Amino acid sequence: MTVSRKSAEDRREELVRAAIALVARKGFAAVTLRDVAAEVGVAHGLIRHYFPSREALLAAAFDRAVRDELAQLPPTVDDPLVALADWCTSSVEVHYLVWIDAWAEAPRDPELATALRAHHLALDQHTAGLLRRACAAGGGRCDDPDDAARQLTAMLDGLAVQLHVLRVLTPDEHDRVALAHAERLLALRPGTLARAVSSG
Amino acid sequence: MTVSRKSAEDRREELVRAAIALVARKGFAAVTLRDVAAEVGVAHGLIRHYFPSREALLAAAFDRAVRDELAQLPPTVDDPLVALADWCTSSVEVHYLVWIDAWAEAPRDPELATALRAHHLALDQHTAGLLRRACAAGGGRCDDPDDAARQLTAMLDGLAVQLHVLRVLTPDEHDRVALAHAERLLALRPGTLARAVSSG
DNA sequence: GGTGCTGTTGTACGCATGGACAACAAAGGT
């Protein structure tokens, strides 16, 4: 049997990506080192060569998922209304399954809770920025963007649960409710945002 | 060692309650039959006398948690405004930790997902009723109570995550945002609901 | 072409888990 060698960098990356996929599929608690190894196609002993413990691997995976999401946030869209509309309608399923699992784990894992809180605050700030710019561009009114951002993120989280977990919403309904809520927060004319959703 | 005997009914109840508490504390996946037995103070073999499997015990525990919550829903309050305001501000921490854990588990457990969806729809209907009555009593306007209920439950779920998991909100902030959102949904004068919160 | 270095494998160990079951102990009927 000839073994296939990879650079340490590539292999680490491969393992982390496999871990993220498996967490989304099976949940933090159910992900096994043997699972991850099988997903990549290596012996499970190899993981110990890159990560001192299972916990370290999962922490790296979560960290990576956060970084991924934050990095791909700015969709390189200039129009503030389009940016906000896209933000309201972009709820990536895989990521949300990871977040919801992290929510469930957070009360027992202070480190994860801290990371989760930091991630949330970053998204909150991003959302506040989107709201500010969209408000100015759309002729709306927004006394307290930070408060509005809190309300929008709460709504989006709740809608994501209804969409991805409870499945009591269709994607279209999700988008309609989210956009309507954002329009109401900014006192925009109904439909302003709905018409701005990028066609892509 | 003299063993302490209990009626089958009482013992079952005791085991289910212990399971609920442990799920809230450690999460579905991490709850062990030995854990539950230790919590109650019996040998772990006893559980098999009451439940055919671990899965059956946890299912019974979740079912019981749902029943508990639905049973104690009507807070025996007549005033519709007070009832709605109480509903917006009552977010029991223990229960929500169980729900969030169930959300995380649902994508892998179709039976749990079904139960969760049924529970959600029941709450949605309850919320729609509250909104209808409060709207009439408070002189608001509500074209589509079902849609408004969907939006309120989504917001409450999102806020519960921010309060209990992320801990980026104080209970007061939670209540303020929730009440303001409900007022906006019904086009009530700001403060109408906030003043109605039962003093208890 | 030997010689380290490093990625990789396979096996082994200790441990915790869910489940199975035989033995035991407390009531309750007769």
Next chain:
DNA sequence: ACCTTTGTTGTCCATGCGTACAACAGCACC
């Protein structure tokens, strides 16, 4: 008093887990 029923215990087993580690294989450098 005996015996049946039923709640309860302790022990055993197969399995799967995270971790540890010795041996192996590809690769670069001298």
